[in-house]
Amino acid sequence: MKTNNSTDNDGQETVSQHDSRRQAIAQKLQNINEYTLGEEVANSITHGIGILLSIAALVLLILAAQNHGGGIRLIAAVVFGATLILEYTNSTLYHAFPWPNVKRIFKILDHSSIYLLIAGTYTPFTLITLSxxxxxxxxxxxxxxxVVGVALEAFWVFRPRWLGALIYLCMGWLIIFKVEALLQLLDPTGVMLLFAGGICYSLGIIFYVMKKIRYMHSIWHLWVLAGSIVHFLCVLLYVL
Incomplete structure (x- = not known):
């Protein structure tokens, strides 16, 4: 009898765990609209500006790369510019759409695009400066x-919020392992711009994790925009 009771209890616990997980998933999906209307307007505008600036940046990067021989420079320019456009477009659409099902898709795309933008920003430096x-x-x-970051965004629903921020930071500051080479191969002003952009992104993380305070996400957007602009200037003027 004890064995049967134990088995029944285990079965009930398993069912209960599954039910709790389903309820948690449902709750998480219901909370997709996590910002007020005013916040979403601010979020959309801040990165909507980023779309326009990114398109202009891509054009300027391509022209600069072609003027310096094309080839790998052109590839690096296109990758960097394209990931800028991808990130700001997905971010803007995520915050602009009010429909939960659509919003959910663009939230994944938005957060995934951040990983791609970090890698895209590295590309001119790794393929050209550090070749x-x-x-x-x-x-x-x-x-x-x-790729790991994108996979986490797509498949790990209940990942801790800080985990994504940690991966962003680790990716962003991986460059410190090549700081000696950068100091030798990149103009001093370029080095300053590179690290200034990294600092902008890093400081922005502070506001990213403060989501419970209104408009903190919009402020994070401004820090991201600042970091992108500084890195764009670095690539345009000192890498290509």
Whole structure:
């Protein structure tokens, strides 16, 4: 009898766990509209501006790459510019659409695009500036981390919020392993711009995790935009 009772209890616990998980998933999906209307307007505008700036940036990057011989420079320019456009477009659409089902899709795309943007930002530096200093393996590492990040966004529903922020930071500051080579191969002003952009992104993480305070997400958007602009200037003026 004890064995049967134990088995029944185990079965009930398993069912209860499944029910709790389903309820948690349902609750998480219901909470897709996590910002007020005013916040979403601000979120959409801040990164909507980013779309326009990113399109202009891609054009300027392509022109600069072509003026310096094209080839790998052109590839790096297109990758960087395209990931800028991808991130700001997905972010804007995520915050602009009010419908939960659509919003849910663009939330995944938005967060996934951040990993791709980080890798895309690295690409000009690893393929051009660090081409003779281990840039190839760093390109492979950073894009592998981006793929892992995208997979986490797509398949791990209950990941801790801080985990994504941690991966963003680790990817962003992986460049410190090549700081000595950068100091030798990149103009000092370019180095300053590179790290200034990284600091903008890093400081923005503070506001990213403060989601319970209204408009903190919009402020994070501004820090991201600032980091992108600084890195764009670095690539345009000192890498291509």
């Amino acid at each position: 003779e200093a281990g840039g190839t393996w760093m390109t492979a590492v950073i894009w592998s981390l981006a």
